[in-house]
Amino acid sequence: MLTFLRDNARWLAGGFLLTMFSSFGQTFFIGLSNTDIRTAFSLSDGEFGALYGLATIASALTLPFLGRVLDVAPGWRVALFVMPGLAAACLLLAFAPSVLILLIALYLLRLLGQGMMSHIALVETGRWFAARRGKAMSIVVLGYQGGEAILPALSVALAAWFGFRGIWIGSAVLLALALPLIVGLLRKDRAPKGEAEAPVSDVRDWTQKEVLRDPLFYLLLTGVLAPPFIGTTIFFYLDTLAHLRGFDEAIFAAAFPVKALLTVIFALICGQLVDRFGAVRVLPFFLLPLAAACITVAVSASPAGVFAFMALLGVSYGLSATLFGALWPEVYGTGYLGGVRSLVSSGMVVATAIGPALVGPLLDRGVPYETQLYAMAVWCAGACIVLVITTRLVLARLARSGAELREASPAE
Numbered sequence: 001m002l003t004f005l006r007d008n009a010r011w012l013a014g015g016f017l018l019t020m021f022s023s024f025g026q027t028f029f030i031g032l033s034n035t036d037i038r039t040a041f042s043l044s045d046g047e048f049g050a051l052y053g054l055a056t057i058a059s060a061l062t063l064p065f066l067g068r069v070l071d072v073a074p075g076w077r078v079a080l081f082v083m084p085g086l087a088a089a090c091l092l093l094a095f096a097p098s099v100l101i102l103l104i105a106l107y108l109l110r111l112l113g114q115g116m117m118s119h120i121a122l123v124e125t126g127r128w129f130a131a132r133r134g135k136a137m138s139i140v141v142l143g144y145q146g147g148e149a150i151l152p153a154l155s156v157a158l159a160a161w162f163g164f165r166g167i168w169i170g171s172a173v174l175l176a177l178a179l180p181l182i183v184g185l186l187r188k189d190r191a192p193k194g195e196a197e198a199p200v201s202d203v204r205d206w207t208q209k210e211v212l213r214d215p216l217f218y219l220l221l222t223g224v225l226a227p228p229f230i231g232t233t234i235f236f237y238l239d240t241l242a243h244l245r246g247f248d249e250a251i252f253a254a255a256f257p258v259k260a261l262l263t264v265i266f267a268l269i270c271g272q273l274v275d276r277f278g279a280v281r282v283l284p285f286f287l288l289p290l291a292a293a294c295i296t297v298a299v300s301a302s303p304a305g306v307f308a309f310m311a312l313l314g315v316s317y318g319l320s321a322t323l324f325g326a327l328w329p330e331v332y333g334t335g336y337l338g339g340v341r342s343l344v345s346s347g348m349v350v351a352t353a354i355g356p357a358l359v360g361p362l363l364d365r366g367v368p369y370e371t372q373l374y375a376m377a378v379w380c381a382g383a384c385i386v387l388v389i390t391t392r393l394v395l396a397r398l399a400r401s402g403a404e405l406r407e408a409s410p411a412e
Contacts, residue, residue: 004135011128012139014185018079018121019143021178023151024090024171025113026144027232027352030106032155033093036164041099049360051099053353055106060349063115067123067342068208071335075124076186082120083182086112087175094168110349119345123337126329128190134274137325138267144321145260203401205335211343216397219390220331223287223383224344225351227320230290230376231313233355234297237369244369245301255307259314266318279326280394284387286323290316291380298373331394 005012023029030052038048069078089108096102121140129136158166211217234241238252273282293312296305324344332340359372 004132005139008129008136008190010185010188011125011190012136014182015121015125015136015140016143016146017178017182017185018117019140020147020150021083021086021175021182022113022117022121022144023147024086024175025109025111025115025117026147027114028148028235029151029155030109032152032159033164033167036159037093037102040164041096041102043099049356051103052106053357055103056110056349056353058107059111059115060346060353062111063119063346063349064208064339064342066111066116067119067345068336068339070120070123070338074186074189075120076183078116078120079179079183079186082112082116083175083179086117087172089113090168090172090175094165094172115345115349119338119342122325123341124186126325126337126341127334132275133326133329134271134279134322136271137274138269138271138322141267141321141325142264145264148260203331203333203398205333206340207336208339208343211332211340216331216390216394217343219386220283220327220394221344221347223283223387224320224324224327225347226287226376226380226383227290227316228348229351229355230294230380231317232352233359233376234294234313234373236356237359237363240363240369241297247303247306251303251306252310255310258307259310259317262311262314263318263321266315267322268318270319270322274322274326279323279330280391280398282319282323283327283391284384286316286319287380287384287387289313289319291377291384294373294377294380298370298377331398 034048037043038045041048043051085108089105089112092101093105093109096105121143122137125136125140126133154170155167158170162169206214241247242252270282270286289312293309293316296312297309300306300309328341328344329337359369362372363369
């Protein structure tokens with residue numbers, strides 16, 4: 001591992017920093033200013049939630065078109081306009097004079113932060129690495145945990161000194177400082193080479209349009225969309241859960257380090273599994289911890305259950321973070337990976353918007369939260385069955401594709 005880190009430090013560090021600074025468009029970071037934003041613009045919880053959902057959906061609809069730019073331009077060139085755009089969005093939120101400008105700022109934060117910053121990191125890493133793609137992804141995605149660990153504390157300090165607008169001004173400054181470093185790290189291309197970097201499988205490069213016509217793509221999404229839908233929904237309604245159980249919200253705060261630790265551990269473990277078995281073969285099992293987490297939070301009436309739930313969620317997050325980065329180049333190739341992965345990212349962003357928007361009205365209609373959590377667990381179990389069948393079909397197709405490519409290649 002140390003040799004791998006040393007030999008590939010620049011590319012791994014560039015990807016890590018991109019995922020870390022994607023935090024400025026992630027829900028957890030924007031949520032730090034939730035109350036202050038609502039107060040500044042006289043918005044209710046529901047009004048701000050609707051505004052945020054609209055911005056998120058709009059960014060998801062834009063991403064499949066913008067994400068294709070990585071198929072014609074290297075990541076460092078794309079970062080040259082994405083990062084300044086994200087910094088401008090931070091300043092726009094800080095100085096927004098109206099709700100309309102606030103909506104535009106949120107749209108740009110979601111599109112360029114959560115969307116494109118992550119997109120650049122995962123697409124480029126998927127292309128740069130082949131045989132060790134899982135290990136590389138497991139390191140790059142740790143930037144998300146780095147952002148969760150470092151940036152909230154920094155934002156609290158800025159807010160104490162300068163108010164909530166100081167958080168967003170400081171974010172823009174950090175992006176400006178990070179831009180030359182990230183571009184410098186990514187500017188040198190890396191091509192998989194040598195026996196140790198031989199491709200994991202023979203697969204032709206699928207275009208975005210071809211993927212949209214592939215039935216297996218939608219079967220894969222039945223599992224891939226579960227973590228963003230369920231995870232975002234549960235965290236969005238943590239206060240509701242605390243009220244139902246009579247827990248102090250500090251219990252959840254105390255359990256977050258458990259989630260973070262297990263996310264890191266299982267991201268690295270998943271990287272090893274992907275490199276050994278392939279992402280496709282690992283895929284059918286990654287939802288089991290998430291199903292267990294849903295059941296645990298539904299039945300638990302003690303603080304210990306909160307820690308068990310967070311632990312299981314950390315396992316699921318760690319597995320999915322690495323797996324989702326490695327899966328798509330393995331199934332659809334790397335030639336049009338920007339367009340392909342932007343479809344997936346768009347679906348995941350939509351899932352994060354639909355989850356809270358669906359669960360809230362069901363709660364208003366009297367559907368118990370526990371019942372909804374059981375339904376999420378059933379979704380995970382059903383998706384596992386679907387993925388078992390789907391992965392067999394994918395592996396069979398990859399075998400056929402590999403044979404056809406070898407037959408078509410000239411004899412040496």
